Amino acid sequence: MARGQRLRAFACSPTFGAVPAITGTAKVGSVLTASDGAPRAGSVARQWKRGGVAIAGATASTYTPVSADIGAAITVTITLTSTLRASNTKAATSAPTAAVVA
Known part of the structure; x- marks a missing residue:
């Protein structure tokens, strides 16, 4: 760097x-998979x-619905951090998925 020049850093926004999308069947015991929305x-x-x-604890790229999910729609929120x-x-x-079934 030449004398008198300044280095500027920019925090790129993710x-x-x-x-983001969910694939799979909203059924107890069936695996749902999250697509991350092709983060750049x-x-x-x-x-x-x-x-x-x-x-609670459901932070992986897949989720398997349990009986507590019956009747509820499932979503996944993807958070990108710079x-x-x-x-x-x-x-x-x-x-949201369709309501989870047994």
Whole structure:
């Protein structure tokens, strides 16, 4: 760097290339899989939700519905966090599944 020049760093905002989605059948014991929405930057975190309420410990890329899920729709919220600045985040939620059946 030449004398008198300044180095500028920019915290890139994480972005989604697509809307997060869930594949699989909303049935007890059947695996649901989250697509992360093709993140273009940042680290990825997931939170599965039952009727809009976070399911404790359900943060993997897959979720297997249990009896407590019967009758409720399942969604997954994907949160992207900038690798340069942790306070720079963006979240998106999938469309809900059909109500979980037994």
